[in-house]
Amino acid sequence: MAVTIACAAPPDADTADIVLLPGRAAWMPATRTLLAADLHLGKAATFRRAGIPVPEGSAQRDLARLAGLVRDMAAARLVVLGDLFHARSGCTERVFAEFTSMRQTIPGTEVVLVVGNHDRAVGRLPADLGIDSCLRSLDEPPFHFVHEPATPLPDLDHDRRCFTIAGHLHPTVAIGTPGGDRLTDRCFVAEPDLLVLPAFGSFTGGHRVTPADGLRLWIARDDGVVEVTRLARAPRRC
């Protein structure tokens, strides 16, 4: 099975299985599905509850961005690949209200949450949030949607006919040249049978990916996506 991945814009975008979008989301034209992972809503509130003064604002902006992408793509379905919410202590009325009002701006779209480790810790979500289904994983052969890429598949034998799409890792990549220019940023990572999305939420940390054979990497920013597989640098040895 060969899944094709394309960046953002046409011409390949129309025929690809998965299109990587600016703003750290992905698009699947065949099912008109928008994918986003690791929003970590309420993380700032969790910090404030613990006495650390982190300002509010990033969550509202991330939600507005998400709704904007849903509208721009006219998505039939939004699949959140886990860690929609950060922690129980940060899930205030206000955070839920912000999510609900975002939900109301995209009434025609189905919202699916693939539950992540943080979501599990948050516990039962209010029924009126507007999430249509909460699943442990979602199987639509050949695609398998899950939060943690390593989660073993229960009833599918893990052969090449299956392509996993996941989040959880918050991947980042460092690129550079011999001339000394260096840049680190969030990225999409793909293996032949796996795609990991960058964290969608802006108040989230990152985990550096070590480049390896067969690994493709794309830097993902709000205003563009660009493949950097050949520029990726392994952590420097000293």
Place this chain on the structure above:
Amino acid sequence: MTDTLAGFHAWFAGRGWEAFPFQAEAWQACAAGTSGLLHAPTGTGKTLAAWFGAIARTAAVDAAASDAAGARADSPAPGLRVVWITPLRALAADTVRALQEPLEKQLCGPRAVARGWTVGVRTGDTSAADRRRLRANWPTALVTTPESLSILLSLDDAHEIFAGLETVIVDEWHELLSTKRGVQTELALARLRALRPGLVSWGLSATLANLDDAVAALRGPAAAADARVVAAVVPRRLEIETLIPEPMERFPWAGHMGMRLLPQVVAAIERAATTLVFTNTRSQAERWYEAIATARPAWKKHIALHHGSVDRELRTAAEDGLRRGKLRCVVATSSLDLGVDFGPIEQVIQIGSPKGIGRLLQRAGRSGHTPGAVGRLVCVPTHALELVECAAARTAVGQGVVEARRPLSGALDCLAQHIVTVACSGGFREDDLRAEVRSTRAFADLDEASWRWAMDFAARGGPALAAYPDYARIKERFGRWYVASPAVARRHRQSIGTITGDATVDVKWARGGRLGTVEESFLSRLHPGDRFLFAGKPLVLVRFDGLTAWVKRARGSQGLQVPRWNGGRMPLSTLLSSAVLDLVRNAAGAGGAAAREVKAVQPLFEIQARWSRLPDHDTLLVERWQGRDGHHAFVFPFAGRLVHEGLASVVAWRIAARRPSTLTMACNDWGFELAGREPFPADARSWRRLLAPADLLDDLLACLNGTEMAKRHFREIARVAGLVAGGQRTNRQTQASAGLIFDVLAEHDAANMLLAQARREVVEQQFEFQRLRETLDRITAQDIRIIDTPRLTPLAFPIWAEFIQSRLTTQHWLERITEMAADLEASASPAAAVPGIVT
């Protein structure tokens, strides 16, 4: 009182010593209730001068009280009477021993005066059980660190704990002075003075050029005039020599390890009974320890390694070995710069340039402690040009000059922390605390807006009320400010206690036993099976579980990696830089008059003169060189690493402001390098414009947005202000990097004054703004000479060989990546030819 002092003299006499006049002067002044500063080189008896002074003071106060009550005092009034602040918790145990010793052995002297005295210790290492024991029964004298003192001040019964305090001594004050911890100490001293208005305070310091600043910081500017400054004059001979590599031609032009001189160093260690080898970085210490042990396997049991990341137990073993004369050699970093006497050390070897005269003196002072002995220091350059720095330092010591250490001011992160500290200990009235804070040197000029902001920050997160819902650290009730909840107080005390801001990882034997800590960034790039050098042992990583690295011993020492710790490298001081330029300028025609070190590098200067030219006071040298990887410009202002970092940023900014581009920068103490894809100007007029003093501050602030510097610097500020949790065992849900917090603040609370502080501190401290401005002013009067060089010159090469320090960009990221890809294509052809002499 005369009895007391006579007793002290008798105690000295009893050991065959005689008290120095400065010691007697300090005793007298302290007993009479005068505060002051005592400055002297290491190991001259400052501790006894201050300690007996504090004993005499307490005795005098108790005697006066018992006279008034008509009774005789047999033991000190209960409770804490003396606080002894030491900068490193590693020193606390030694200090306790040094303070206890005179109270134990004889019944005369201090023992007679200080009957019933106890000495205790409280640092970050003190166990919870010991802390409880302390709280139940305070010792007469407590040895502590600035952090631990702040924690004590945050306890709700702080005013009772310190109710009987008479004297506070700050040891190694010069070491704290120019740091955030110095500001923290100033605030703590102000708090103690508020609790005990008659408090006597003494600072112990190495000699500094700006002693009056040190006194003002200790006592507060208003009381500085009444303070006594006592200089310890102790006759002491010091011999400094430099190892000259033979043959000089094979000595590298750049590098940080200096291994080429290993045979000479081993020979020098062989000559002396005990040697302390000082290195400038922990990586150097690891390498040198390993190299010496390999060169002389027979010494294996008689050499030790000592640096800040090695486990406490191993360090203590090294210190004990030194004290008892069991060790031939200890390889150490600045972790052994401070502290009480280590006993019979015959010579000190300094690997790499000492970078400052004060530091050289401090390290040299470790040797030859016995009366009449000669202190011996051997400088070991790590590359050719360091010979000149060694010569300059040696000359400067001969001339008796020394650097200044500037105290910091206006650190709002420290202020925000202190406000919560005081709120924890029974609350405060705003007017009182503001006046108290303004009585310190650090905050004497604190304006109302900054104070208001710091209060708002503690109370509401920031002035933008809406941006910080559900947040409060302090709350006002009936005109007093209290901590918002016991949980906030608990968390605050935890965050005061942490010193290190970097995430560190424990290194443990797979079979049990701890070796020390390394920075997480180093470990995260190792894989199981990788070999590295740590605590002087070749190790193999077995597994790493995120908090602990489990290791076993590796066989052989081939291909070992050395951890790179993020310790700041010291810049060459202004005094030394100028001395270096003098030597370089004279090197050309000095001939027989030159110092030995300079003579040795003469051939190098001849090459420099042939390929380019030698810099001097009237000329600014600019070299242009084109390598395979792009265009380079090297500029040599001789103003020290930090100033060069600032200059490089400004010049890069001024170039990139005209046309979107990305430039990389590197620097050392002699000059800086810019590299980019376009050629640099070839005419003096353009360079004069790039180096113009006009708009310096504006351009510096503007270019900070184009570099990662302010963000990097923000880490420490964020930790002190309580924005990121220090230490390792924090709640996983509230872990965030300072960089991420910086971004969130910049986007959603741009007026946050901590961001402004980060920028200001980068400008003032990281770039030494004053010195930077003076450098640019000097350049306006200089002739600018631009020379195109066919290859890297001896002066340019060491800068080129530095790791790239930072980069500045005004380009859009997509364009930048496109250019990077193009660069990669270009360099895929055979590797660029460069001079291949890096060790």
